[in-house]
Amino acid sequence: MDKKDIVIKVCSGTGSLSAGGKDVLEAFRSLAASTGTQAEFRDRCTAHQVGCRGFCSRDVLVDVIINGEKITYELIKPDMVPRIFEEHILQGDPVDEWMAGEQHREFHAAQTKIVLSHCGEMDPESLDAYLASGGYEAAHQAFVRMTPGEIIEEIKRSALRGRGGAGFPTGLKWEFAGRMRSKEKYVVCNGNESDPGAFADRCIIEGDPHSVIEGMMICARAIGAERGYIYVRDSYALAVKRLGLALRQCREHGFLGSNVFDSGFDLDIRLYPAPGAFICGEATALMKSIEGKRAMPSPRMWRTAEKGLWGRPTVINNVETLANVPRILGRGAEWFAGVGTENSGGTKVFSLTGKVKNTGLVEIPMGVTLREVIYGIGGGMVEDRAFKGIQLGGPTGGCLSEAFLDSRVDYESLALAGTIMGSGGMVVLDETSCIVDTARFFLDITQAESCGKCTPCRLGLRRMFEILQRITNGHGRNGDIELLEDLGSHIRATSLCGFGMTAPNPVLTTIRYFRDEYAVHIKDRKCPALVCKNLLTYSCIQENCTGCGLCKKVCPSDAIRGTRKKSHKIDQDLCVKCGSCFDACKFDAVLRE
Amino acid sequence: MDEVLDKILENYFENDGNSLTILQDIEKSYGYIPEDAVCRISRKLDIPPSRFFGIATFYSQFHLKPRGKHIITVCRGTPCHVKGSEKILNRLQMELDIPRGEDTSEDLHFSVEEVNCVGACGLSPVVVINSQVQGQMSINRMIEEINKLRALD
Numbered sequence: 001m002d003k004k005d006i007v008i009k010v011c012s013g014t015g016s017l018s019a020g021g022k023d024v025l026e027a028f029r030s031l032a033a034s035t036g037t038q039a040e041f042r043d044r045c046t047a048h049q050v051g052c053r054g055f056c057s058r059d060v061l062v063d064v065i066i067n068g069e070k071i072t073y074e075l076i077k078p079d080m081v082p083r084i085f086e087e088h089i090l091q092g093d094p095v096d097e098w099m100a101g102e103q104h105r106e107f108h109a110a111q112t113k114i115v116l117s118h119c120g121e122m123d124p125e126s127l128d129a130y131l132a133s134g135g136y137e138a139a140h141q142a143f144v145r146m147t148p149g150e151i152i153e154e155i156k157r158s159a160l161r162g163r164g165g166a167g168f169p170t171g172l173k174w175e176f177a178g179r180m181r182s183k184e185k186y187v188v189c190n191g192n193e194s195d196p197g198a199f200a201d202r203c204i205i206e207g208d209p210h211s212v213i214e215g216m217m218i219c220a221r222a223i224g225a226e227r228g229y230i231y232v233r234d235s236y237a238l239a240v241k242r243l244g245l246a247l248r249q250c251r252e253h254g255f256l257g258s259n260v261f262d263s264g265f266d267l268d269i270r271l272y273p274a275p276g277a278f279i280c281g282e283a284t285a286l287m288k289s290i291e292g293k294r295a296m297p298s299p300r301m302w303r304t305a306e307k308g309l310w311g312r313p314t315v316i317n318n319v320e321t322l323a324n325v326p327r328i329l330g331r332g333a334e335w336f337a338g339v340g341t342e343n344s345g346g347t348k349v350f351s352l353t354g355k356v357k358n359t360g361l362v363e364i365p366m367g368v369t370l371r372e373v374i375y376g377i378g379g380g381m382v383e384d385r386a387f388k389g390i391q392l393g394g395p396t397g398g399c400l401s402e403a404f405l406d407s408r409v410d411y412e413s414l415a416l417a418g419t420i421m422g423s424g425g426m427v428v429l430d431e432t433s434c435i436v437d438t439a440r441f442f443l444d445i446t447q448a449e450s451c452g453k454c455t456p457c458r459l460g461l462r463r464m465f466e467i468l469q470r471i472t473n474g475h476g477r478n479g480d481i482e483l484l485e486d487l488g489s490h491i492r493a494t495s496l497c498g499f500g501m502t503a504p505n506p507v508l509t510t511i512r513y514f515r516d517e518y519a520v521h522i523k524d525r526k527c528p529a530l531v532c533k534n535l536l537t538y539s540c541i542q543e544n545c546t547g548c549g550l551c552k553k554v555c556p557s558d559a560i561r562g563t564r565k566k567s568h569k570i571d572q573d574l575c576v577k578c579g580s581c582f583d584a585c586k587f588d589a590v591l592r593e
Numbered sequence: 594m595d596e597v598l599d600k601i602l603e604n605y606f607e608n609d610g611n612s613l614t615i616l617q618d619i620e621k622s623y624g625y626i627p628e629d630a631v632c633r634i635s636r637k638l639d640i641p642p643s644r645f646f647g648i649a650t651f652y653s654q655f656h657l658k659p660r661g662k663h664i665i666t667v668c669r670g671t672p673c674h675v676k677g678s679e680k681i682l683n684r685l686q687m688e689l690d691i692p693r694g695e696d697t698s699e700d701l702h703f704s705v706e707e708v709n710c711v712g713a714c715g716l717s718p719v720v721v722i723n724s725q726v727q728g729q730m731s732i733n734r735m736i737e738e739i740n741k742l743r744a745l746d
């Protein structure tokens with residue numbers, strides 16, 4: 001009787017909600033429940049939210065599944081819902097023109113979804129949905145049927161490595177902590193996601209919070225911890241909310257608390273909203289922050305697995321690392337290890353952004369080439385412009401040039417090329433992106449985010465930033481490139497933590513691969529990509545100007561003179577070089593050089 | 594003020610809290626960290642105020658000055674930068690008369706802040722207007738949004 005064979009899934013990540021996802025869901029729900037709809041359909045129909053599927057630029061995405069047959073719609077607005085409901089659901093005739101097309105297929109086809117397998121399929125706020133897909137079976141097995149040694153062995157055989165950046169073998173880390181004799185141990189989930197440009201962890205938490213909790217439970221059992229903390233960036237409002245809800249559900253169901261699964265073990269996991277700083281992602285700094293202090297890294301005299309939070313053995317793992325764990329116990333270590341490369345099992349989620357056609361979250365097996373990601377999943381460059389470079393690993397990562405397009409994406413290959421996997425940020429740059437400006441942008445972040453403990457990092461990054469600033473402002477000096485290289489290598493060598501050791505990377509790698517572009521900025525005072533504001537001038541091309549006056553209207557600094565129907569002029573003293581006139585002109589009459 | 598602070602301290606003792614949670618509670622109650630509140634707490638707990646300010650200035654979550662009625666946060670993450678967030682930021686500051694080096698207009702109507710990333714990178718450039726994430730922002734749409742907010746006042 002109660003057979004729900006018509007399922008409507010509406011994306012509900014941050015991206016979708018900002019595009020009106022909530023209203024779309026409500027529209028479906030109210031139509032499905034409305035008295036005008038035949039009772040037969042009312043009973044068969046269910047509409048619910050699902051986690052982000054990573055293709056936010058086409059939001060709101062909606063799946064309509066009738067008798068197992070799925071049709072995906074894209075760019076759906078609430079006012080489009082009645083037609084889909086009427087034609088597709090009631091009459092069985094899908095609305096062709098709104099269906100997700102080739103781009104959508106291309107984006108998903110080359111991906112392998114393991115960590116993201118629930119995102120886009122399941123209601124993240126429903127424990128029942130998670131349980132129905134086999135959720136918490138792995139944790140149950142870990143608590144009731146496996147010994148800690150067996151769990152650790154299984155994780156080791158899966159070749160799972162930390163997804164937080166450093167790629168440390170997860171099983172080994174657990175083994176270190178497991179060996180310690182201590183009454184109190186902790187497991188910490190690192191959800192700081194420091195890299196501004198990566199959003200995989202946010203999507204995993206928003207779309208599948210229970211997998212992360214289950215991963216932590218398994219880790220806690222393996223090392224013998226009774227307390228866990230989930231450290232999530234405070235500005236991820238939806239992620240914080242859904243985790244809080246998921247934790248409450250677990251406590252109500254007895255998955256957390258005392259005597260978990262009647263195993264005799266206790267486990268409590270708490271949410272800790274991170275107060276916001278890049279450095280909080282670094283393991284020793286993160287622990288200081290949980291202890292209520294300034295998040296300053298400390299020297300690594302001990303492994304945190306041996307001496308961590310409040311001096312107790314502590315395993316810190318990344319969100320994505322932990323979300324992989326239940327899958328490994330569920331489907332077996334061999335299967336997981338078989339997906340990746342020899343040294344590194346499984347997949348990695350990347351945040352593909354920048355100047356590619358398809359931007360979003362992509363999950364690929366370890367070992368795929370950059371070219372496959374950019375031209376396959378990414379669909380190639382926006383407006384088919386020329387590829388210039390790709391920044392991997394965020395502001396402390398490195399920028400690779402075209403010569404590296406066939407590099408494989410795994411820890412060793414990327415390190416060899418001079419960059420890092422980091423937390424999976426991939427920003428694609430094209431010929432309209434300025435390399436020097438990009439490096440300046442990253443240094444602007446890192447010089448502000450240095451915790452200040454080590455002088456080379458605190459002052460050195462600031463000096464590097466100032467040098468880059470003067471180069472992009474047209475005041476570069478001879479010798480600046482060498483000075484940057486010198487400073488950068490000293491900061492790398494003399495900083496305490498991973499932040500200082502990697503923060504000069506964007507500059508050092510761009511100098512290595514794009515030295516000429518730096519030289520042109522300094523010697524010719526020109527920006528070939530036409531990005532650096534102070535190296536540009538805007539002027540009016542008299543022959544093309546029709547005197548329509550649009551530029552005058554959009555100019556924020558009243559720098560444009562001229563009477564209607566006569567060609568205009570830009571007053572160079574008043575021009576703030578915002579480019580509004582260039583963007584507005586319909587007659588190609590504004591010259592930017 | 595004392596009542597609010599007593600509540601915060603109660604929370605502190607009950608949840609074996611720390612200096613950071615106190616500051617988070619103050620920020621939540623007042624919308625920023627008033628100097629006076631910190632000094633009173635510090636006297637009650639006999640912890641020097643410098644300890645609190647040291648923490649408050651370290652993390653981006655805390656604000657030492659009152660913020661505007663409407664808070665517009667421009668995402669300055671990498672994808673947003675590549676798609677021109679700096680232009681939006683500059684124009685906003687100009688449009689709303691935000692004094693140089695400040696976040697908030699003198700009449701306390703608007704604050705224009707930057708955030709490292711809100712994690713909605715697929716929608717870059719992103720602006721958060723009063724906690725609502727708005728993607729694929731342009732200068733023109735931004736100005737429309739400001740006018741909507743002004744019309745509310």
Ligand SMILES: Cc1cc2nc3c(=O)[nH]c(=O)nc-3n(C[C@H](O)[C@H](O)[C@H](O)COP(=O)(O)O)c2cc1C
Binds near residue numbers: 317
């Ligand atoms: C400056 C800096 C920032 C970091 N940021 C993060 C982060 O945001 N998220 C994360 O999981 N790891 C981050 N890490 C790595 C952590 O220190 C740690 O290696 C990781 O959380 C361990 O988990 P994993 O083994 O599962 O990767 C950062 C490291 C450094 C040096």
